[in-house]
Amino acid sequence: MDHFLYRNGVLHAEDVPLTDIAATVGTPFYCYSTATLTRHFRLFQEALAGMDHLICFAIKSLSNQAILRTLGNLGAGMDVVSEGEYRRAQAAGVPGARIVFSGVGKTRAEMAYALTHGIRQFNVESAEELRVLSEVASSLGAVAPITLRVNPDVDAKTHEKIATGRKEDKFGVPITHAREIYAEAARLPGIEVVGVDVHIGSQLTDLAPFEAAFTKIADLTRALRADGHTIRRLDLGGGLGIPYTRSNETPPLPTDYGAMIKRVLGDLDVEIEIEPGRLISGNAGVLVASVLYLKQGEGRDFLILDAAMNDLIRPAMYGAHHDIIPLQEAQAAAAPQPVDIVGPVCESGDTFAKARPMPALAPGDLVAFRSAGAYGAVMSSEYNTRPLIPEVLVKDDQYAVIRPRPSFDEIINRDKLPEWL
Numbered sequence: 028m029d030h031f032l033y034r035n036g037v038l039h040a041e042d043v044p045l046t047d048i049a050a051t052v053g054t055p056f057y058c059y060s061t062a063t064l065t066r067h068f069r070l071f072q073e074a075l076a077g078m079d080h081l082i083c084f085a086i087k088s089l090s091n092q093a094i095l096r097t098l099g100n101l102g103a104g105m106d107v108v109s110e111g112e113y114r115r116a117q118a119a120g121v122p123g124a125r126i127v128f129s130g131v132g133k134t135r136a137e138m139a140y141a142l143t144h145g146i147r148q149f150n151v152e153s154a155e156e157l158r159v160l161s162e163v164a165s166s167l168g169a170v171a172p173i174t175l176r177v178n179p180d181v182d183a184k185t186h187e188k189i190a191t192g193r194k195e196d197k198f199g200v201p202i203t204h205a206r207e208i209y210a211e212a213a214r215l216p217g218i219e220v221v222g223v224d225v226h227i228g229s230q231l232t233d234l235a236p237f238e239a240a241f242t243k244i245a246d247l248t249r250a251l252r253a254d255g256h257t258i259r260r261l262d263l264g265g266g267l268g269i270p271y272t273r274s275n276e277t278p279p280l281p282t283d284y285g286a287m288i289k290r291v292l293g294d295l296d297v298e299i300e301i302e303p304g305r306l307i308s309g310n311a312g313v314l315v316a317s318v319l320y321l322k323q324g325e326g327r328d329f330l331i332l333d334a335a336m337n338d339l340i341r342p343a344m345y346g347a348h349h350d351i352i353p354l355q356e357a358q359a360a361a362a363p364q365p366v367d368i369v370g371p372v373c374e375s376g377d378t379f380a381k382a383r384p385m386p387a388l389a390p391g392d393l394v395a396f397r398s399a400g401a402y403g404a405v406m407s408s409e410y411n412t413r414p415l416i417p418e419v420l421v422k423d424d425q426y427a428v429i430r431p432r433p434s435f436d437e438i439i440n441r442d443k444l445p446e447w448l
């Protein structure tokens with residue numbers, strides 16, 4: 028459920044008509060709902076109630092500081108994958124004790140930065156990284172708390188580009204080698220083992236792969252404890268999927284996910300950490316765009332928008348579907364007609380949807396891409412020298428621009444000419 032609903036025929040974000048925001052901010056823009064973010068975070072809190080737990084929002088899905096501050100104020104931890112993300116979490120006021128550092132390629136500088144400023148744990152992805160982390164920590168007179176990310180060899184049955192838990196994926200250490208690497212970790216001076224980490228992929232629409240992975244993690248936890256390690260924390264990653272179409276998708280609910288976690292891991296007496304991104308941020312955001320042209324092609328019509336693949340790359344990159352709806356509610360009487368919905372970028376890949384049934388729209392009309400909160404703004408670029416589009420946050424009847432649209436001068440003046448020119 029989200030808080031983008033029609034009222035009196037106009038799509039609102041909470042109590043604000045999106046047409047009002049479009050009139051002052053201009054299109055395209057992203058708009059997020061505080062109530063939806065809050066609701067999704069609380070669903071996880073409730074799902075894990077009764078277990079010692081921390082919900083670490085995966086910043087990579089939506090990283091604006093206003094969003095991080097909103098979630099941080101609710102008690103969220105943060106899952107970061109770079110020093111930049113670490114600094115964003117810090118700037119949003121989240122203490123190091125609630126920040127976990129994930130990622131397959133952490134640099135020495137990133138490790139040192141996190142160790143110096145405070146870290147809950149590093150999720151280490153290889154024996155090689157473990158040795159480097161021990162060196163960096165020792166050189167700072169510190170000890171790095173770690174989990175080892177294990178690769179359970181489970182197929183998440185999701186899109187190829189976002190499956191991470193099969194043995195051919197680059198992530199984690201094979202679960203079959205985990206005990207040897209934990210034994211090495213225990214001998215390294217700059218390392219303190221605190222738990223085990225797993226993350227098998229994103230946009231999972233079935234609990235079975237999670238359960239298969241968590242069952243392996245439970246067995247591993249028992250084996251590691253028998254080997255003498257202190258395993259007090261299990262980081263279960265993120266990955267719970269969301270419905271991208273209104274009609275036919277019913278991914279599992281956080282309650283079912285939480286109940287399964289309790290069933291599979293409840294008797295281990297561990298603290299549970301999860302790292303949801305998409306489920307918190309995905310349906311908490313829309314992208315609003317204007318229709319520029321309706322172009323008649325041969326055998327197909329094109330709806331050309333002022334938003335493009337550089338603003339929202341998911342359709343081009345993953346073949347992802349986003350529902351696209353008019354800001355002025357369509358009249359039930361008018362039959363939808365199929366159109367290809369495209370942006371102005373000079374690539375045929377700049378196509379949001381093909382033969383999508385849409386109500387009649389005219390130049391100047393506004394549309395919203397639903398479920399655009401996660402992996403939307405964060406993956407945007409200035410390709411074609413199109414300015415990054417603004418982000419707006421709504422709370423009840425208020426809204427604020429939380430990232431303004433840059434001017435062309437700001438963009439162009441970042442380039443520096445060498446002396447010889």
Ligand SMILES: *Cc1c(COP(=O)(O)O)cnc(C)c1O
Pocket residue numbers: 085087088106129130226228229230264265266267302303304305306401
């Ligand atoms: C991407 C990622 C997440 C978040 O995944 P979602 O599908 O957005 O929930 C969590 N943990 C790690 C390690 C990730 O790489």
